Amino acid sequence: MKKHLSSLLIISCFLTCPILAQVPQPNLSATVTTTKVVIKDPKLIALPNIKLVDDKKYNQKLENDKKQYQSYKNELKDEQEQLYLMLDRILRANKLQYQNWRIGIKVDTEEVNAQAGSANLILINSSLYDSLYDNKDALAFVVAHELSHLILGHSQKSYENNYKIKRLQENIEYYKEQSRIQNNNATLNSALGNSYAATGDTLMGISYSTSMAVAHSQINKLYAQERQLEYEADTEAITLMTRAGFDPQKALDAMNFLSALPNVQTASSSHPSDSDRIDNIENEIQLVDIEELGKQGKSNIYDSEVLVARKSSDKKTVILSSQKNSYKNTYIPQTKEDKLMKKAYKYYLDNDYILAKTYFIQAYAINKTKNYLAPLYLSYILEYDYKNNNQDKKSLKQAMFWIKKAKRLKPEDKFVIKQTNDLKELILSAKLAKKADLSE
Numbered sequence: 010m011k012k013h014l015s016s017l018l019i020i021s022c023f024l025t026c027p028i029l030a031q032v033p034q035p036n037l038s039a040t041v042t043t044t045k046v047v048i049k050d051p052k053l054i055a056l057p058n059i060k061l062v063d064d065k066k067y068n069q070k071l072e073n074d075k076k077q078y079q080s081y082k083n084e085l086k087d088e089q090e091q092l093y094l095m096l097d098r099i100l101r102a103n104k105l106q107y108q109n110w111r112i113g114i115k116v117d118t119e120e121v122n123a124q125a126g127s128a129n130l131i132l133i134n135s136s137l138y139d140s141l142y143d144n145k146d147a148l149a150f151v152v153a154h155e156l157s158h159l160i161l162g163h164s165q166k167s168y169e170n171n172y173k174i175k176r177l178q179e180n181i182e183y184y185k186e187q188s189r190i191q192n193n194n195a196t197l198n199s200a201l202g203n204s205y206a207a208t209g210d211t212l213m214g215i216s217y218s219t220s221m222a223v224a225h226s227q228i229n230k231l232y233a234q235e236r237q238l239e240y241e242a243d244t245e246a247i248t249l250m251t252r253a254g255f256d257p258q259k260a261l262d263a264m265n266f267l268s269a270l271p272n273v274q275t276a277s278s279s280h281p282s283d284s285d286r287i288d289n290i291e292n293e294i295q296l297v298d299i300e301e302l303g304k305q306g307k308s309n310i311y312d313s314e315v316l317v318a319r320k321s322s323d324k325k326t327v328i329l330s331s332q333k334n335s336y337k338n339t340y341i342p343q344t345k346e347d348k349l350m351k352k353a354y355k356y357y358l359d360n361d362y363i364l365a366k367t368y369f370i371q372a373y374a375i376n377k378t379k380n381y382l383a384p385l386y387l388s389y390i391l392e393y394d395y396k397n398n399n400q401d402k403k404s405l406k407q408a409m410f411w412i413k414k415a416k417r418l419k420p421e422d423k424f425v426i427k428q429t430n431d432l433k434e435l436i437l438s439a440k441l442a443k444k445a446d447l448s449e
């Protein structure tokens with residue numbers, strides 16, 4: 010009996026075990042027999058139900074949409090048409106037609122940038138647009154990033170942060186001025202030989218320099234929050250663009266272009282460093298299910314109508330009109346925990362228990378006070394590992410370790426109770442077996 014295999018080794022044998030190729034669809038009632046071990050799955054983790062669209066029908070729909078797009082062609086300039094088509098696709102794929110959106114190019118600046126403005130406006134500066142216009146996927150990332158700021162309510166947060174920053178900066182100026190006056194007085198008094206010469210530089214018992222330091226640190230905190238919004242917008246943009254059928258890898262083209270531009274990073278920068286943003290985007294691309302999002306987007310586009318385009322009153326931007334009644338006016342982004350759980354569960358269903366374990370552990374680490382499903386499924390994996398690998402006790406111990414965590418979070422759950430009892434039984438029979446061994 011092999012007893013001292015490392016846990017990594019044990020699980021890696023799942024990949025090559027020939028029996029596993031024929032593991033039937035797991036279900037709750039499945040239990041162990043001496044000949045065949047089946048992993049448990051009470052199907053507690055929901056995967057989205059995606060309606061598949063027939064390719065032929067989908068292409069027909071796109072042809073019909075084209076005719077509709079043609080009817081707006083004459084009204085719009087070439088670049089306006091390109092942005093309109095792009096935003097129409099992103100909005101429909103993500104079911105965001107619940108309000109009017111505006112998009113346009115800002116021409117009176119050389120700054121390479123884009124903005125999300127009030128009243129649902131996405132503005133791309135001409136220098137950025139011109140640099141990316143022939144890389145439609147990279148441009149779609151820029152559009153999706155600004156759209157993300159709007160749907161995640163960042164404009165309001167950012168407005169408040171910037172207001173606070175401005176007030177704090179005004180305070181700092183005031184402290185500086187007061188400190189200067191008091192120093193002058195102190196110097197003057199000292200020259201006159203007054204005994205209270207050294208008492209200056211205080212405001213209600215706190216020195217001006219302390220007040221200034223506090224204000225500076227508050228400002229830096231607010232800037233850190235601003236940078237967080239950028240990561241959130243990048244993260245969501247990857248989902249939005251992928252659903253719309255754009256290549257998320259090309260987001261990196263946009264970022265690499267931006268990172269080649271001169272730019273100084275300090276504690277009071279409102280944007281994270283480009284290399285940190287690139288790392289975050291790369292992680293996100295790994296995390297999203299590109300195939301699933303693509304199917305979802307296709308189905309959403311198939312079920313929706315072309316958004317009516319018209320020029321804004323100043324002719325500078327294009328308005329994409331809402332289809333209010335058929336769409337909810339909120340967008341709920343998937344949390345990182347959701348994404349990790351789904352990814353873990355898909356690997357679980359594919360019998361890839363090493364990766365399933367990795368992602369369940371990561372998901373649990375994010376939300377240790379609520380997520381009982383990750384430890385429950387981890388205990389299934391380790392129990393399966395135990396039964397399937399010559400009763401290695403280390404796995405059984407680990408299975409117990411995880412079910413205890415699940416039990417702490419959801420003691421009344423029937424699946425948690427059942428799994429706890431199953432594991433207790435296994436431990437008991439392992440002990441009895443050991444006794445029998447010894448008495449021989």
Ligand SMILES: [Zn+2]
Nearest residue numbers: 154158239242
């Ligand atoms: Zn941004």
